[in-house]
Amino acid sequence: MQQPRDVLVRFHEIALKGRNQGRFVGQLVDNLRRATVGLGVKRVWSERMLVRMRLDPAADWEPVRERVATVFGGVKFSLAHRVARDYDAIAETVGGLADGRDFDTFRISARRADKRFELTSDELNIRLGDLVRERCSARVDLRHADLDIHVDILPKDAFVYAEEYAGAGGLPVGTGGRVTVLMSGGIDSPVAAWRMMRRGCRVDLVHFHSFPLVEGRSREKARELAEKLNAYQYDTRLLMVPFADLQQQLILSVPGPLRVVAYRRFMVRIAETLARRDGAKALVTGESLGQVSSQTLQNIVTVDEVASMPLLRPLIGMDKQEIIRQAEEIGTFETSILPDEDCCTLFVPRSPSTAVRPEDIARAEAGLDVDGLVQAAADAAEVVEYHAPEAA
Ligand code: ATP
Numbered sequence: 250m251q252q253p254r255d256v257l258v259r260f261h262e263i264a265l266k267g268r269n270q271g272r273f274v275g276q277l278v279d280n281l282r283r284a285t286v287g288l289g290v291k292r293v294w295s296e297r298m299l300v301r302m303r304l305d306p307a308a309d310w311e312p313v314r315e316r317v318a319t320v321f322g323g324v325k326f327s328l329a330h331r332v333a334r335d336y337d338a339i340a341e342t343v344g345g346l347a348d349g350r351d352f353d354t355f356r357i358s359a360r361r362a363d364k365r366f367e368l369t370s371d372e373l374n375i376r377l378g379d380l381v382r383e384r385c386s387a388r389v390d391l392r393h394a395d396l397d398i399h400v401d402i403l404p405k406d407a408f409v410y411a412e413e414y415a416g417a418g419g420l421p422v423g424t425g426g427r428v429t430v431l432m433s434g435g436i437d438s439p440v441a442a443w444r445m446m447r448r449g450c451r452v453d454l455v456h457f458h459s460f461p462l463v464e465g466r467s468r469e470k471a472r473e474l475a476e477k478l479n480a481y482q483y484d485t486r487l488l489m490v491p492f493a494d495l496q497q498q499l500i501l502s503v504p505g506p507l508r509v510v511a512y513r514r515f516m517v518r519i520a521e522t523l524a525r526r527d528g529a530k531a532l533v534t535g536e537s538l539g540q541v542s543s544q545t546l547q548n549i550v551t552v553d554e555v556a557s558m559p560l561l562r563p564l565i566g567m568d569k570q571e572i573i574r575q576a577e578e579i580g581t582f583e584t585s586i587l588p589d590e591d592c593c594t595l596f597v598p599r600s601p602s603t604a605v606r607p608e609d610i611a612r613a614e615a616g617l618d619v620d621g622l623v624q625a626a627a628d629a630a631e632v633v634e635y636h637a638p639e640a641a
């Protein structure tokens with residue numbers, strides 16, 4: 250029979266939330282529960298300044314580790330042996346843990362969340378240190394230890410563990426309100442979505458496609474990306490908006506060099522209509538300043554003009570290489586680089602204008618029934634829902 254194990258998840262920024270802390274921790278507990286459905290986690294609850302997850306003795310740690318590492322709000326976590334609050338029991342577990350490993354230097358890091366325990370942290374460090382030193386002929390090195398053995402004393406149990414894993418950081422999804430992300434099939438906007446989730450937002454995704462004017466690849470990519478992003482927020486709505494009719498109307502009055510900005514202005518108006526309908530409070534794009542011609546400061550200003558909600562751009566100050574690295578880390582990169590034909594390249598010349606002024610575009614839009622076109626596109630949006638994770 251394996252020794253009982255709990256996962257201990259620590260948070261940091263949440264701890265600073267004062268009177269709201271309970272709500273943030275409660276959401277973290279819910280999300281950890283949700284993220285590990287079907288993996289043998291019997292119970293998840295908060296205790297003192299950490300979240301505990303009780304693992305079934307038969308549960309496989311690796312899949313649990315992978316999922317916990319994606320839950321926003323967790324800063325560090327460990328798989329800990331749960332032992333009685335008794336020095337001898339703790340010493341035996343520490344000895345057993347050291348026996349199974351190869352190391353020259355080590356340290357003991359004892360911490361008492363419950364100060365009533367019979368020994369102080371220092372006394373625990375010294376006594377357990379002596380024990381390991383004699384048993385394994387290893388040296389203590391407080392700064393660069395090969396092995397760091399943690400001992401946590403809680404009110405009812407004690408915990409012993411060596412490995413600490415990095416959590417996803419940020420704030421739990423569900424604590425920051427709802428936003429609507431304009432998601433193309435490209436590299437950037439899925440990263441923007443992830444970064445908003447990491448600040449606690451629940452994210453709805455809106456994808457514009459020019460099917461049937463072009464093949465349907467971008468829609469497949471959007472579905473695949475939505476599914477991948479859903480692993481971080483557990484419930485996701487993807488809205489697919491047909492854009493081809495509107496584009497065919499636009500090209501009649503908008504000169505080639507202005508079209509990308511014109512498309513973007515309509516995307517923002519339509520996304521805002523959908524956001525308002527669904528209770529989202531801001532729009533989000535994957536733009537970074539100067540990356541391509543549509544993302545110059547002047548063109549951003551001309552697009553922003555049509556938004557009445559805040560238009561957030563979490564990648565605005567990032568370099569392409571940084572964004573690519575992040576896309577690889579969160580698992581969206583491979584899908585993003587599949588070939589497709591984005592609707593923004595349709596009917597657009599090779600070198601679009603980098604400085605479209607609001608008055609230029611207003612003139613081009615003057616003959617259009619802007620509200621009618623926006624409403625028609627919003628009404629035609631098709632909803633796809635994702636719920637995750639399913640039992641493994
Ligand atoms: P991405 O990698 O997100 O496609 P990008 O650097 O290729 O970004 P653009 O193609 O100019 O830049 O798009 C800028 C932003 O406009 C995107 O990040 C996205 O938020 C939005 N956008 C562009 N095309 C679409 C689309 N087809 N559907 C939804 N949003 C889009």
Ligand code: MG
Nearest residue numbers: 433435436591
């Ligand atoms: Mg793109």
